[in-house]
Amino acid sequence: FVWLLNTDTIIEPTSLAALVSRARARPDAGMVGSTLVYYWNPDRVQAMGGASMDRWTARMRHLGIGAPRGEVPADPSAIEAGMAYVVGASMLVSAEFIKAVGPMCEDYFLYYEEVDWALRGRPRFALAYAPTSIVYHKVGGSSQKVASAFSLRHLYGNRVRFVSRFLPHLLVTTLASLALDFIRALLRGRWHLLRPIALAVASAPSQLVTERAWRTRMTSRQP
Secondary structure (H helix, E strand, C coil): CEEEECCCEEECCCHHHHHHHHHHHCCCEEEEEEEEEECCEEEEEEEECEEEECCCCCCEEECCCCCEHHHCCCCCHHHHHCCCEECCCEEEECHHHHHHHCCCCCCCCCCCHHHHHHHHCCCCCEEEEEEEEEEEECCCHHHCCCCHHHHHHHHHHHHHHHHHHHCHHHHHHHHHHHHHHHHHHHHCCCHHHHHHHHHHHHCHHHHHHHHHHHHHHHHHHCC
């Protein structure tokens, strides 16, 4: 196994053992996630292993976000059923997965690389969750020195990139969702959001062409 762990995390002594234990219990799983809790508010959950994805807009939401830590389930099966990807702040990846799927894609740099990786591994590899693997996350600590505009550009732009690559049939609804985000930001005076959203929407035609070429290359490599 390979354990990917953010630099802005603190772990409990049994965090890794719990991940490995769940991986061995789920040999079909290529990735296993931890229970991420907020470092500054350790009684609240940031994510139970992974996140879900809205089927129309590709908007992601961490599973269990904001829940009391006492609500973390002992049985992870219900959480696993709703996982679109494992949150990369703490992610155990099997060597078999890496050998079969390859490394994490560097096209994204920030945001959406985890769900890209998970989708490339399906349907061969499932996703799993180790509830007792507790990791304290100083949210944003790994990128706190990165300018906000830079991060936001990747957040919105990579959403368009991801949808263009894997879910091109959802590009229209995704762009409509971004247009609504733009209007809300305009009405609420959140000026720092306007340019990143506009750039993401404007990039859609070129991204669609680029990612269509990517899909063609990937298809040609399949045995």
